[in-house]
Structures are given as structure tokens and as C-alpha cells.
Amino acid sequence: MNATGIIPILFHENGWKDLNAQQLQNGFDALAEGQAMMRLIAELYPICRSITGDGLRETLRLLQKEIPLELREVPTGTQVFDWTVPKEWNIRDAYVKNAKGERVIDFQKSNLHVVNYSVPVRRRMGLAELKEHLHTLPAHPDWIPYRTSYYKEDWGFCLSETQLAGLKDEEYEVCIDSTLEDGNLTYGEYFLPRETRDEVLISCHACHPSLCNDNLSGIALAVSLARALQAAPRRYSYRFLFIPGTIGAITWLAKNEAKIGNIKHGLVLTGVGDAGALHYKKSRKGAAEIDRAAAHVLRHSGQPHEILEFSPYGYDERQYCSPGIDLSVGRLSRTPHGTFPEYHTSADNLEFVHADKLGQALAASLEILSVLENNGRYVNLNPKCEPQLGKRGLYRMVGGTAEAGISEMAMLWVLNQADGKNSLLDIAERSGKRFEAIRKAAEALEEHNLLRKELKSVPQAAR
Numbered sequence: 165m166n167a168t169g170i171i172p173i174l175f176h177e178n179g180w181k182d183l184n185a186q187q188l189q190n191g192f193d194a195l196a197e198g199q200a201m202m203r204l205i206a207e208l209y210p211i212c213r214s215i216t217g218d219g220l221r222e223t224l225r226l227l228q229k230e231i232p233l234e235l236r237e238v239p240t241g242t243q244v245f246d247w248t249v250p251k252e253w254n255i256r257d258a259y260v261k262n263a264k265g266e267r268v269i270d271f272q273k274s275n276l277h278v279v280n281y282s283v284p285v286r287r288r289m290g291l292a293e294l295k296e297h298l299h300t301l302p303a304h305p306d307w308i309p310y311r312t313s314y315y316k317e318d319w320g321f322c323l324s325e326t327q328l329a330g331l332k333d334e335e336y337e338v339c340i341d342s343t344l345e346d347g348n349l350t351y352g353e354y355f356l357p358r359e360t361r362d363e364v365l366i367s368c369h370a371c372h373p374s375l376c377n378d379n380l381s382g383i384a385l386a387v388s389l390a391r392a393l394q395a396a397p398r399r400y401s402y403r404f405l406f407i408p409g410t411i412g413a414i415t416w417l418a419k420n421e422a423k424i425g426n427i428k429h430g431l432v433l434t435g436v437g438d439a440g441a442l443h444y445k446k447s448r449k450g451a452a453e454i455d456r457a458a459a460h461v462l463r464h465s466g467q468p469h470e471i472l473e474f475s476p477y478g479y480d481e482r483q484y485c486s487p488g489i490d491l492s493v494g495r496l497s498r499t500p501h502g503t504f505p506e507y508h509t510s511a512d513n514l515e516f517v518h519a520d521k522l523g524q525a526l527a528a529s530l531e532i533l534s535v536l537e538n539n540g541r542y543v544n545l546n547p548k549c550e551p552q553l554g555k556r557g558l559y560r561m562v563g564g565t566a567e568a569g570i571s572e573m574a575m576l577w578v579l580n581q582a583d584g585k586n587s588l589l590d591i592a593e594r595s596g597k598r599f600e601a602i603r604k605a606a607e608a609l610e611e612h613n614l615l616r617k618e619l620k621s622v623p624q625a626a627r
């Protein structure tokens with residue numbers, strides 16, 4: 165028996181109400197939520213993460229204190245679609261010492277100083293040879309760039325232009341105390357079930373070392389979302405993935421092909437803590453329900469925002485939206501990656517992310533999910549001319565009383581458009597009203613037996 169679609173009935177029989185924006189806002193303190201996210205970001209910030217290895221594991225274990233995340237290990241060499249799970253990288257220390265034995269580049273001061281995935285090195289060399297392995301950012305002479313070499317065995321150091329200018333022409337001792345060996349790729353997965361198999365995917369990358377916006381802000385938002393949803397009645401199951409970028413998404417998809425069909429909507433979360441406006445990047449489909457829900461919420465947020473068309477460049481939406489997978493997965497960020505100078509540098513630090521911005525991103529995400537949770541089709545049970553609202557007390561409810569909070573116009577829109585074909589989101593879009601106003605109107609009309617939720621998805625045998 166297919167359980168899908170039975171759940172809404174059970175909810176109502178049990179007196180459950182779906183997750184909705186009003187419920188979410190009750191007692192919701194965006195700034196306090198953002199401050200909690202900042203504390204998690206500060207705790208994770210010093211760890212040297214990569215696409216594999218103990219820094220990634222340590223990060224995921226710290227997240228287990230927040231949510232019951234399961235850690236999964238996928239062995240090196242595992243074939244995942246066109247890719248192969250790489251060797252596992254670990255690092256204990258790295259430095260460049262000058263002739264006096266002073267550490268002029270020191271991994272212990274910043275893990276960005278080492279090119280991520282550098283192979284082990286223990287050699288002496290002159291400045292000219294060393295320079296072939298040094299990376300700086302001349303445009304920002306005090307910042308350290310972030311560089312990786314995952315799929316080409318290489319080594320290098322990153323440093324500020326100012327530091328480079330101080331290096332004399334002498335012999336240096338170069339040490340990278342790392343290992344690159346057969347091991348595992350680790351990722352974290354938290355599945356928050358509902359009886360229905362339909363699920364929402366929330367995905368973030370967790371492979372960047374000491375970088376706050378690009379990496380940690382998305383992780384913190386996903387954790388806060390998971391905690392909020394744990395406590396809320398909900399229609400969908402939720403699957404949270406904390407994965408190394410690209411290879412992690414490819415690995416999960418390759419190993420879970422049977423589950424892909426259950427994912428009805430999804431969000432990739434990253435870069436949500438900077439001072440810029442929220443940006444939603446549409447899925448490859450372009451007009452999926454998540455695309456419309458996100459655009460609707462941002463449009464009604466009263467905050468500056470941007471809606472971006474899909475492009476095959478970015479974060480893991482690239483994998484989720486590849487043509488053979490083609491999930492309805494969009495991306496929520498603030499300033500798009502690569503368009504702000506702090507991106508992939510030491511300036512993407514604890515000062516670059518802000519508690520209020522993180523809290524607002526959480527509120528927006530929850531509101532987007534509440535649209536998905538509550539978006540249904542209804543049938544007007546009195547479709548021949550308008551029903552008489554006054555005799556049912558609905559007109560008085562309307563009479564401008566703020567506490568009732570039901571808009572007469574919203575009720576008229578719902579009654580007019582509820583033909584079993586239009587969803588509440590369709591009605592919200594057509595009327596220009598906020599989804600929450602339309603949902604409340606539908607709820608009031610349903611209570612007065614003027615509206616019935618369309619339960620087309622319930623199999624006859626299950627009734």
C-alpha cells in the first residue's frame with residue numbers, strides 16, 4: 165500500500181496542523197537564532213577541513229552534539245558515476261623555516277597557509293624554487309588565498325603578499341606533514357522521517373577549512389533548520405546532507421539512486437551570513453514548486469533580494485540538477501560566490517558573517533518550507549455564485565479586526581480560484597497576496613465547510 169497522501173488525513177484526525185509561517189513566527193527570535201549559529205560557526209572555524217579526512221570527521225562529530233547526524237564512510241577507489249572516491253588526506257603540521265629556523269609560513273597560525281590536499285614534503289630549497297609553490301593575492305596584500313589541489317598530486321603554500329615580500333633569498337626548510345593514502349570519504353546524513361515517502365533535501369558542503377561564509381554559514385543554517393523542523397509537525401520527510409562539495413554530492417547520488425525519486429524539493433545552502441541581499445538560484449526546471457515558493461517568500465519579505473536563473477556553475481545544485489538526476493533543487497545564498505573579494509580568502513572570517521543575517525536566512529528558509537508544507541489544492545463546495553459569508557460569521561471576522569487576521573480579499577480569491585486545479589501558491593501568485601494570508605483564508609473557509617482539501621493523491625484502496 166502506498167502511504168503517500170494518506171498523511172494529511174491522519175494529521176487532521178489527530179488534530180495536527182501542518183508547519184506554517186504563523187507557527188514558526190510564534191516565539192521565533194531571528195537574532196537569537198543567528199547568535200546561536202554564530203557560536204557554532206566560531207566552534208567549527210579553526211578546524212582544517214577538506215573533502216576527506218579527520219578535520220571533516222571532527223566537524224561532523226561536533227554537529228552530532230546538535231542533531232543526530234549519522235556519519236557514513238565511503239572507501240577510496242569507490243566508483244561513483246564518472247568519478248572515483250579519492251585518497252584520504254590528513255595533515256598534522258606544515259611550515260617553511262628560514263635559515264634562522266624561524267617559521268616564516270606556519271600552518272599552526274592559519275590552515276589556509278597550506279594548499280589543501282598537498283602531498284607530504286620534507287626538503288630544503290632556495291627561494292626561487294619555493295616561489296613556484298607559493299600563492300598570494302596581490303590585489304589584497306594582507307589576505308591569504310584559499311587553494312586546493314584535490315585531483316592533481318601537488319603541494320604548495322598560500323600566504324599574504326606582505327609575507328612574501330619579507331622572504332629573503334636564502335635556503336628554506338619546507339615541511340608538509342601530511343598523508344594521502346587509501347581511506348574513506350566521510351559525510352553526514354540526518355533523515356527526519358514522516359510517514360510519507362516524499363522528502364525535502366537540504367544540502368550543504370562541509371569541506372572548506374577556516375572559511376566562514378563559504379561553508380560554515382550553510383552548515384549552521386542547515387543545523388538550525390533541522391532543529392526547528394524536528395520540533396514542528398510536518399508533511400514531508402527531510403533529509404539533511406553535510407557533504408564534501410562536488411564529490412560528496414556525486415557520491416551520495418550514486419549510492420542512493422533508489423531514493424532520488426522520493427526527493428520532491430530541495431535547497432542547497434551556502435554563503436548566507438554576509439551583509440548582502442538574499443539570492444535564490446532557481447533549479448534547472450526553472451518553475452518548480454521550490455522555485456516559485458522561494459521567489460514568493462523573497463518577494464514578500466520586504467528585504468532586498470535577487471532571483472537568479474539556473475546556470476550549470478555553482479555549488480552542489482550542479483549535481484542535483486544534472487540532466488540525469490534533474491531534481492527540483494535550488495540554492496539559497498546571499499552575495500553569490502566569486503563576486504565578493506573576500507571569497508576563498510582569509511578575509512572570509514568570523515567578522516565577515518553576521519548573526520542578524522544568519523537569523524534572517526533561517527526565517528526565510530523556514531517560510532519557504534512552510535509554503536511547500538501547506539501548498540495544496542482545494543475545492544470550493546459552494547461554487548455557484550459566492551457563498552454568503554456574513555451568515556457564517558466570516559464577514560464579521562473580516563470587518564477589519566486585526567486579531568482575526570483573515571483578509572476578506574484573500575477569502576474571495578480562494579473561493580474564486582479553488583476549483584481543485586489551482587494550488588494555494590497559484591492563488592497567492594495570482595492575487596498578489598502573501599501565501600500565509602491565502603493559507604489562513606483557506607483554513608477559515610475549510611472550518612466553515614466551504615472548502616475541501618483535494619486529496620487526489622490518496623489511493624482509493626486506502627480510504
Ligand SMILES: [Zn+2]
Nearest residue numbers: 372378501508
Ligand atoms: Zn568554496
